Amino acid sequence: MSLIDLKDLKTYFYTEDGVVQAVDGVTFSINRQQTMGVVGESGSGKSVTALSVMGLVPMPPGKIVEGEILFHRDGGTVDLTKLNPKGKEMRSIRGNEIAMIFQEPMTSLNPVFTIGNQIMEAITLHQNVNKKKARKIAINMLEEVGIPLPEQRVDEYPHQLSGGMRQRAMIAMALSCNPTMLIADEPTTALDVTIQAQILELMADLQEEFDTSIMFITHDLGVIAEITNFVVVMYLGKIVESGEVHEIYHNPTMPYTQGLMESIPSLDVDKGRLQPIKGVVPDPYDVPEGCPFNNRCPHVMDVCKEEDPPLVEVAQGHKSACWLHIDH
């Protein structure tokens, strides 16, 4: 049963220098209680996809030009792209049914309010409870995410907490309204590995407890292998490959995914010399015609420069957008 379906989503930015097709025809579904990974390098459109779901794309210059985001909630299905991002219905969904945690906990928490205040704001906004009850829920949540001495910590300011503790406070805030879906945008990138291990474990435990679906955005292929069961690979605003995590790691079919896997040093195997992907990610104002990867691909053919390959199934549940696997 899917919880959210993105259908051919296109989010563009109209800037003075031209149009950036940040998300360019993205289609995927997230099932209930699933952890889905979205992986890609900087500029691949993974964060803009998340912001589109949250209704947080700055407009202007941004605009959702096409597509649907169908959110299947208890009361029926809504298309999030049709809702006014500042309207009552979107506000009742955002933070309540779909919550988000961000990469940098220092910049996404407000430095002039205590963390208790910030968690209580979300609770009093979405739940019909008084301040005293909200404070109790906030303390409970802080305890739930493993913050020691929650009664004391609830009155502290963000700068009094360490990076890992701040990220825990963010998670507490995101989960305080018991959302059905959690979007985590690089939640551990700014953290040290030993703290990252704590946060990943916490997220896995909380997902089990709260039955939340998670969309986990990262550039780290190790984290994806660790926490997700389904993965979507993005490149220049498009999905180039998607499938079950074992399948993608063991049988990548799109040359970009293959290149990524070859280019990272890994702890478990000694790779000898690394095989980097040649060239650089193209300028977003100047995306190549046809397949977006054609100027870096080792297997490039004439058709790649003319037409964009569709995302087709290459094995059960495994989709890939590459002319190598399509008759043409």
Place this chain on the structure above:
Amino acid sequence: MEEDRLLQVSGMKKYFPVRRGVFRRVVGHVKAVDDVDMFIREGETLGLVGESGCGKTTAGRTILRLIEPTAGEILFRSSELGNGSGKIVDIAKADKRELKHLRRDMQIIFQDPYSSLNPRMTVASIVGEPLVVHGIGNKKERNDRVKQLLETVGLTENHMKRYPHEFSGGQRQRIGVARALALDPELIIADEPVSALDVSIQAQVLNQLDDLQDEFGLTYLFIAHDLSVIKHISDRVAVMYLGQIVELTDVDKLFNSPLHPYTEALMSAVPVANPDFESERIILEGDVPSPVDPPSGCYFHPRCPYSEPVCSEKEPELVEVEYDHYVHCHLAEELNLMGLESGASEDD
């Protein structure tokens, strides 16, 4: 200092004063580097790994004396000062004149290629500046040298007149590498040279550093927080925690049979890019303590899963437990710790 060593650091300390109040009274010290002993052999890559705030960057900069050390000895075999024969100098005590000569032997590559290049200088003047400072060659010779350096790092002559903003992150890092190579140094300290780059670009820069080492016989001190990168590039590895070296050995020993509990925990925490790789994860409790007020005894004992009473009472020393394997732990010879091979099981 032994024959094969290029650099030997002993008892190196760097304390930064903490000042408070109207009179800026010194109320304490941040012990960023706290009694570090290590050495680098000629032609090898020593990886220096640790989490943020452990003092790895400060250690690197203190070795170059970009930061004045508080105490300690930094011995360096300088071919520049010894007219090619290799005179041993204590960098910590070198005077201004000696230091200028030493700078030709030791160079640094910085982490962030966006802030470490002057936006108002062309690539030619950035890469050529060390030559000007040291008065090497005339204008034409310097120009030729810059051209040659850019070609060495995979850029072309056409790039010389351009400014840093016209380049991508990976290309900027190459400019930084070319600058570091300009004076033909012996030792290059690379401070997180790939952590600001996208993964597909990281591999390009890592391969290049590898090639340059072979070509010019360079010695690297490679500072990074990413264990996978450290394992890939290093011959030997030093693990740092709260200003101290806790373990120092060759890369295979470190990853397969670590002797310090922090190394074990650090390794088990790294997510491996293979969904079938299952390892027993050791989750450390709490955060790294403040370097202003480090714990008593062994600095790691409050988070150490094997901690015993002695650990909070007495500070351990860095001892050579087996050949070329230095460990800073009271229990080093008693514990049976898990390495990558013993801790992992492939269930394909």
